[in-house]
Amino acid sequence: MSVAATWGTTADERATAFPHDLADDPERYRLWRGVDVAAPAPLVYRWLCQMRVAPYSYDWIDNRGRRSPQALTPGLERVEVGQDFVIFRLAAFEPDVALVLETPAGSSGERLFGHVHLIYWARAVDERRTRLLVKIHARPARGAFGAFMRWFLPWGDLVMMRRQLLNFRRLAERDAQKTGLRTASSSGSERSSA
Numbered sequence: 001m002s003v004a005a006t007w008g009t010t011a012d013e014r015a016t017a018f019p020h021d022l023a024d025d026p027e028r029y030r031l032w033r034g035v036d037v038a039a040p041a042p043l044v045y046r047w048l049c050q051m052r053v054a055p056y057s058y059d060w061i062d063n064r065g066r067r068s069p070q071a072l073t074p075g076l077e078r079v080e081v082g083q084d085f086v087i088f089r090l091a092a093f094e095p096d097v098a099l100v101l102e103t104p105a106g107s108s109g110e111r112l113f114g115h116v117h118l119i120y121w122a123r124a125v126d127e128r129r130t131r132l133l134v135k136i137h138a139r140p141a142r143g144a145f146g147a148f149m150r151w152f153l154p155w156g157d158l159v160m161m162r163r164q165l166l167n168f169r170r171l172a173e174r175d176a177q178k179t180g181l182r183t184a185s186s187s188g189s190e191r192s193s194a
Helices: 011-015 041-052 108-113 143-187
Strands: 029-037 088-094 098-102 115-124 130-139
Touching (some): 011 029, 029 143, 041 098, 041 115, 041 143, 108 115, 130 143
Antiparallel strands (some): 088 098, 115 130
């Protein structure tokens, strides 16, 4: 498999069943993405909920030049199936663990990318570390454009989602460090942020 299909993930992770996974389907292809995050899984999940208002990738491309919020927006963690997440819709979720997004039937996202089912998984390694994993099941539209997207989407998505995941890592680690510093100062003890 190419880096466009598996970026940042291990063979073991790709063999693991994700929350709300789909059964294998010969009409769909799968992509995986992953990053280490030095922050607790609930905080990483909280940042994923921010996708209700912004994509957190290259804002000049996919957010009309507006900067994705750099602070958590109160209330966005209260998700419900059916809510919009930029061009996707929330299909399922597990609080503090996973969000499952899909392109809605007949939407501009589906016309452009086909039917896409994304699983964002904040997989806890321990209390302070998370593997942020994404599994994508994609079924491109039929015809010549669909064939082009089957080739293009893995590489185009890699560029955009890599930036998105690195942004979520940066923001979650920043917030985790701030929380750690507040905890240390309130207890009067020094603590390493490593």
